[in-house]
Amino acid sequence: MAKGRPVFNEDRCKGCQLCTTVCxxxxxxxxxxxxxxxxxxxxxxxxxxxxxxxxxxxxxxDVVIEILREATKEEK
Amino acid sequence: xxxxxxxxxxxxxxPFSYCPGCTHGIAHRLVxxxxxxxxxxxxxxxxxxxGCSVLCYDFFDVDMQxxxxxxxxxxxxxxxxxxxxxxxxxxxxxxxxxSIGTAEIVHAANRGEKITVIxxxxxxxxxxxGQMAPTTxxxxxxxxSPYGRDTEACGYPIRISEMLSTLDGPAYIARAxxxxxxxxxxxKSAIRKAFQAQVDGLGFxxxxxxxxxxxxxxxxxxxxxxWLEDNxxxxxxxxxxxxxxxxx
Numbered sequence: 557m558a559k560g561r562p563v564f565n566e567d568r569c570k571g572c573q574l575c576t577t578v579c580x581x582x583x584x585x586x587x588x589x590x591x592x593x594x595x596x597x598x599x600x601x602x603x604x605x606x607x608x609x610x611x612x613x614x615x616x617x618d619v620v621i622e623i624l625r626e627a628t629k630e631e632k
Numbered sequence: 633x634x635x636x637x638x639x640x641x642x643x644x645x646x647p648f649s650y651c652p653g654c655t656h657g658i659a660h661r662l663v664x665x666x667x668x669x670x671x672x673x674x675x676x677x678x679x680x681x682x683g684c685s686v687l688c689y690d691f692f693d694v695d696m697q698x699x700x701x702x703x704x705x706x707x708x709x710x711x712x713x714x715x716x717x718x719x720x721x722x723x724x725x726x727x728x729x730x731s732i733g734t735a736e737i738v739h740a741a742n743r744g745e746k747i748t749v750i751x752x753x754x755x756x757x758x759x760x761x762g763q764m765a766p767t768t769x770x771x772x773x774x775x776x777s778p779y780g781r782d783t784e785a786c787g788y789p790i791r792i793s794e795m796l797s798t799l800d801g802p803a804y805i806a807r808a809x810x811x812x813x814x815x816x817x818x819x820k821s822a823i824r825k826a827f828q829a830q831v832d833g834l835g836f837x838x839x840x841x842x843x844x845x846x847x848x849x850x851x852x853x854x855x856x857x858x859w860l861e862d863n864x865x866x867x868x869x870x871x872x873x874x875x876x877x878x879x880x
Binding site for chain 1 (some may be wrong): 633634635636637638639643647648650651652653655656657658661666688786812813816846853854857
């Protein structure tokens, strides 16, 4: 799978936890941090393991997550 | 590294006003992504409903018009007929579309108005505080059916997609669900077909999206998705109910 990483815009997170239930490599978890709106936020604990499947981004109801992916050989 | 997933351009930067875990946000993103992909942002006009998504005119970065409760298909009809080159969609919940707005949606579909309707079905009234809707499941507890929906007194849930698909006017009608990433991808595909049908001038299109209401269902967002899958999908089967020739 392609390498990459998710980027969480934490101030938009409402702590609904949906993203934590869909990650196939189990790297999305709830953090101890509270954002400016008073919600506990989700975070990526081990971004190097990300396979850029985009499931977390697809199920996020608040478009908190962006996915970055390394260019493949053909694209370079 | 390049961005392979980001906020669609047809959404504004305004944070959604919905409760944590509400699938309205997923539906908004899918509609905005389809508008981006079809390159129709500049000629799209959306109709906002009454309900939790009443504020969706703040979230979609296209021209928007608010409609009275349930009347979005009538307003959309007027706008589309005056501006036939525009792409007109309404975004309506089940309290709006399947209850007070039943007459408008049935006749807009029957006339084959060349509009697209995004119908959010979460089996309850959200904004007003969790009352029973026409789409509420038998036995489902709401604030106006505290012992569960009694079908003897209140009838059975209306299957809007099946009902409208019996008419000759619609070009495309489908039901999809937002309870997991795979189904979200399928839902986007259905929304894209619905908008494409309008771009191609084929007729009326509607996509029903099974959604959650964690706050009024009294569940966590994660429990709500499971409840949707276990209880709503058997009652509201997913699939395409009407696809006329030429829809792609």
